[in-house]
Amino acid sequence: MEIRDLTPDDQDALLDVRRRSFGPVPPAEVESWRALAVPDLNEGRYLGVFDGGRLAGSARVRGFTQWWHGRPQPLAGVAGVTVNPEYRGRGVGTAVMRAAVGRATDLGDAVSALYPATTPLYRATGYEHAGAQHLVTIPTEALRAIKPAGDVPVRRMDAGDAAEVVALLHRLHGQARASGPISWDERTWARRLAREDDFLYLAPDGYAVYRWDGDRMRVDNLVAGSQETARALWSLVGSASSVAKTVTAVLAPDDPVRWLLRERSVEEVTMVRWMFRVIDVAAAVERRGFPAGATLDTTVEVEDPVRPGNTGRWRLTVSGGRGEAKALSADAGAGAGPALRINGLSALYAGIPTATLRRTGLLSGDNSHDEALDTAFAAQPYMLDYF
Structure with missing residues (x-):
């Protein structure tokens, strides 16, 4: 072949x-x-x-x-x-x-x-399981009850707004210290924003993409950088309550709308799981964001049968919101640390707790740095988009 x-x-x-x-x-x-x-x-x-x-x-x-x-x-x-x-x-x-x-x-x-x-x-x-796309069913009337706060300018958007949407996502996901969400490139966003059956609205610090899905509404994307914009956009979706009884919305696990609802008890949530893989250990750690107050200095042993360049001992350090993974020679004097196959390292990178990794056999060896690893890689990963 x-x-x-x-x-x-x-x-x-x-x-x-x-x-x-x-x-x-x-x-x-x-x-x-x-x-x-x-x-x-x-x-x-x-x-x-x-x-x-x-x-x-x-x-x-x-x-x-x-x-x-x-x-x-x-x-x-x-x-x-x-x-x-x-x-x-x-x-x-x-x-x-x-x-x-x-x-x-x-x-x-x-x-x-x-x-x-x-x-x-x-x-x-x-690859290892890391996060999910969360689809939450909400009564449309409950969204209609979210009252706008302030005068937020909201306008219709189209393919010509693709660059602004991409820039907005960079700003909002950065401000929220989000983990997991993705963005399409500007070319693909332009195609998405040209779909005739979607309702597309843009505010200075947020946007909404929703549509009819049978006899209900479907919110594919709704991202807001302030309470005022969140209220304005969700109220706009809820304005369909006289026709659509429920809304299926793709939400972050901590999306503000969950706290804006007047009532919240039993929730109907469908999770579509996604898997994650670290391809280049050094570059992946260098490019990741970390909590500003987290500090870490440990040695880990990694095994990667598919990418041999990842196999070996690495010194992981985190400080000031930045991380580094430095390959160590076989005769380096650093003490033995935890051991992971690349699946385990990928799950750790995505915020899966070390206790979970140990109980599933994805992490073994020295546990003296487990709490520091958990603090540094803490995340609640999610995606809004399916691909």
């Missing part, structure tokens, strides 16, 4: 394997799918496994920005991992995932994430 970049000439074969893996693509969506795929095909972000001239499997490495404790960095979003039915069980999925990790490295990404259809394949290539 051969692994190579896919090109626009491979679109028919790619669409066929996608259909056999995920089900039929509605005719109305085919042209849109082709248009969205072309830029990634031209940029070397689609990989295919071929058996002779037949496409056996594929993967897409999408380019995003992701925030960790308020600091943005490039993210390799792996999507569209497909294997034709006649090639399943023959290592095609593992081969294309290893190639995707390698391509992410070539593109300069130090971290990667994906939404898994199955866990074992991705764990075998170093």
Whole structure:
């Protein structure tokens, strides 16, 4: 079998394997799918496994920005991992995932994430469960009861506002010290903001993207940097209460709307899990944000069967909101510290507590720095977007 970049000439074969893996693509969506795929095909972000001239499997490495404790960095979003039915069980999925990790490295990404259809394949290539997309069902009348505070200018937005939305996300996720959310690039945002059936509103420090979903409303994105803007945008969504009885909203775990509601008891929440991987230990730690008051100085032993450059002993230090991972030689005099496979390090990076990692076998060895590790990497990761 051969692994190579896919090109626009491979679109028919790619669409066929996608259909056999995920089900039929509605005719109305085919042209849109082709248009969205072309830029990634031209940029070397689609990989295919071929058996002779037949496409056996594929993967897409999408380019995003992701925030960790308020600091943005490039993210390799792996999507569209497909294997034709006649090639399943023959290592095609593992081969294309290893190639995707390698391509992410070539593109300069130090971290990667994906939404898994199955866990074992991705764990075998170093990914571990980290966060979720939270879909919360709220009575529309409860949102209507959120009264605006102050005069917040809100206007309709369109594709021409893509750059402003990207800049706004950088500012708001940074201010909130958010961990996990992603942003599409300006080109993709322009396409999203051109969709006719979405309701799109922009304020000076926030925006909302929502639409009808059957007989209810669906809020895909609503981000606000102040109480006044949060009230204005959620009240706007709630204005549909005479027709739509409920709203399904994609929310951060600590989204302010949960505290703006007059009543809150039993909540209907669906979580769509995503997995995460550190691809380059040194760059990932250097690019991550950390709590300003956290301090850490420990040695860890990392094993990464897919990326040998990550395997070995590392000195992890955190101070003043910045971190560093420095590779140590085999004969370095530093004492033995905790040991992790890359899956465990990835989960730690995403804020999974050391106690959880130890009880699941993802972390072993010296525990004297566990509390400092928890403080430094503390996070409640989430995503608003599915890819």
